[in-house]
Amino acid sequence: MERELLLLGLLRQQDMHGYQLAEFINRDLAYCTDLKKPTAYFLLNKMTEAGWIRREIVEQSSRPDRQVYRITPEGEAAFQQMLRANLSSYDPARFANDVGLAFLDALPRAEARDHLLRRRPSLAAALEQARAAPAHSGSLHLVIEHQQRHLASELEWLDEVITRLSD
Amino acid sequence: MERELLLLGLLRQQDMHGYQLAEFINRDLAYCTDLKKPTAYFLLNKMTEAGWIRREIVEQSSRPDRQVYRITPEGEAAFQQMLRANLSSYDPARFANDVGLAFLDALPRAEARDHLLRRRPSLAAALEQARAAPAHSGSLHLVIEHQQRHLASELEWLDEVITRLSD
């Protein structure tokens, strides 16, 4: 549902074609989500069939024609409904890394610490990326803020665990 | 990979059958992960074929026979490798809820606030559940601590956003 919500939300602000949507999401929204191109095309076709968006072919002189999408009133209704559902529910995040943490004691302390130290740079990089994210229109800045908070809290936690393993 | 790591890690501590593993995960580890029964059975078969675990049939007087699994040396090696890989990498969490946040400004402030207020109880309940989680053996307590931190930080953030929408 979130991917549909995302695509509709973007199309609500501006008509776009598939490639453009996928590029935008993967370039400008990489700190919080992603969407592979085949998935984007698939979803756009599905939503067209559902009547949520309408396709407009814009002929290009040389490149393949662009299929520009525009949201319909039905799409706007679906967006409103999905948005409300999304805002009023809490969907817990999954931490793939916690599984390793659960079995930390299978390793000697020093080695456990070394491995966690190797985890640190990717986390720190993600935090930097979120901090460097350009200010965005509307409430998108809330997402950036949330990511920054979350990643900062994660880094703090990781450092604390590393410290505990160091004495 | 995390599910295999989880199953191997548990089997390393104690031989168990499929039903038992699935029940344990969904009862005692619900605050951080889950595993549906068919998935558990499927993975156990796969890992048996891979030689990571060995099956021992324990006949029951009345109920269906139990297929009790024991980790093999190859399984232990796989566990060690996956554990190290898991600990040294950072796998960013996905927040399904952030998509809604990104389009908060599509709603009147008061309504946005109301919907976020409806989100709060589930989050608070998750935090309570993590706080009430029984102390576990070994480093499992690290996972609980991590969840508590994360959820507390999430609740703080949510309350801040709600406050901002209230003035």
Added chain:
DNA sequence: GGGCGCATGTAATGAGTTACATGATTGA
């Protein structure tokens, strides 16, 4: 006697990914 718990699975479905296919343009 009816539903729940134990214990195992299969089959169908779904969501998303990777790899592949096409073909023109632009820049090094």
Added chain:
DNA sequence: TCAATCATGTAACTCATTACATGCGCCC
């Protein structure tokens, strides 16, 4: 000329879920 970018998709595959199937024992 060779790679990258633009622009669209299809096909095969993976992973996990839901729904279904079986059958006994236990408790109310």
